[in-house]
Amino acid sequence: MELQRELSLIFYKACAELRAEAARTYAGFLWWILEPLISMSIYYLVFSFILARNIENYAVFLCCGLIPWRWFQSSVMCGANSVVSSRSLMQQVYIHKLVFPCTSLLSNTFKFLIILGLLIAFVLLGGYSPSVHYLAIPVIMLAQGAFIAGCTLWCAAIMPFLPDFRLLLLNLLQLMMFMSGIFYKVDRVPEKLQTVLLLNPMTGIIAAYRNVLLYNSWPDWAYLGGITLFSLLLILTSTRIIHRFDRIYPKIA
Numbered sequence: 001m002e003l004q005r006e007l008s009l010i011f012y013k014a015c016a017e018l019r020a021e022a023a024r025t026y027a028g029f030l031w032w033i034l035e036p037l038i039s040m041s042i043y044y045l046v047f048s049f050i051l052a053r054n055i056e057n058y059a060v061f062l063c064c065g066l067i068p069w070r071w072f073q074s075s076v077m078c079g080a081n082s083v084v085s086s087r088s089l090m091q092q093v094y095i096h097k098l099v100f101p102c103t104s105l106l107s108n109t110f111k112f113l114i115i116l117g118l119l120i121a122f123v124l125l126g127g128y129s130p131s132v133h134y135l136a137i138p139v140i141m142l143a144q145g146a147f148i149a150g151c152t153l154w155c156a157a158i159m160p161f162l163p164d165f166r167l168l169l170l171n172l173l174q175l176m177m178f179m180s181g182i183f184y185k186v187d188r189v190p191e192k193l194q195t196v197l198l199l200n201p202m203t204g205i206i207a208a209y210r211n212v213l214l215y216n217s218w219p220d221w222a223y224l225g226g227i228t229l230f231s232l233l234l235i236l237t238s239t240r241i242i243h244r245f246d247r248i249y250p251k252i253a
Contacts (some may be wrong), residue, residue: 027188060126062214065182065206067119071112072148072202073173077154079104080159080169081250083242092249097242097249101156116141123213129159131216140208143224143231146177147201150234155243176200181207201227 054062082100089095124130159165180202186194197203204227208219 015191041112043126053232054226057126060123060128061210062183062211063119063213067115068144068206069177069180069182069202069210070071070115071149072144073177074111075105075108076147076155076173077169078108080155081166083156083160084163087250095245097156098153098239101152101242105152109145120213120243128214129216133212133216133218136208137217140205140212140219140224143208143228144205146231146235147205150231150238153238153242154234157238158243160245160249174240179203198223201230 026208079101082104083090083097085099086095090097155165156171179197179200181197186197186203186207189197204220204223209223211219
């Protein structure tokens with residue numbers, strides 16, 4: 001019964017946040033689409049025309065990396081600060097602290113699903129044909145979702161104790177972005193460097209989306225499985241931390 005109450009709270013709180021976010025701008029829900037389009041246009045201009053990456057159909061290639069990355073980045077940044085930003089609410093009423101990062105995860109996942117649909121349409125309009133390999137997309141999403149959840153919960157668990165961690169997280173995410181192969185093909189870098197880049201789970205996840213959407217091939221199942229197992233371990237440990245300090249967070253946040 002308690003779990004059902006918290007799941008309902010996460011769902012309704014996510015819906016409320018989405019409505020509030022849309023109400024803060026004139027474009028409303030349309031801004032969820034405009035914002036990533038503007039961001040991708042800027043990156044496309046910089047890396048395609050100025051730096052000349054020499055990758056065929058670079059706009060589609062870039063979108064297949066940027067859209068999964070934005071799901072990861074926005075979820076982790078919002079979720080990491082979710083407990084701290086809910087300080088006043090925590091001091092007024094008891095809510096299990098897992099509710100806050102989970103709400104952020106749900107709202108960002110909803111927005112990603114909308115943009116993913118547009119990405120698939122963009123890929124098809126770019127001249128790529130759908131294939132049976134599209135069946136792998138939900139599996140890739142589950143692996144990425146698990147990784148996002150693990151990172152988000154872990155960051156949310158430690159942020160109240162280490163407020164300066166937010167600054168470190170910003171720089172870490174920037175480093176991960178440039179190491180994830182969003183702007184270039186990983187197989188074009190030296191082999192030793194490829195090994196280093198693949199230590200970043202987002203590198204393999206982005207490659208998996210591109211294999212399916214652009215190259216009509218299956219993702220690396222073993223790599224996705226490894227990411228999922230690591231993510232589940234991260235979820236388990238971070239959940240235990242949040243549960244352990246559930247009553248402490250309102251006093252230190």
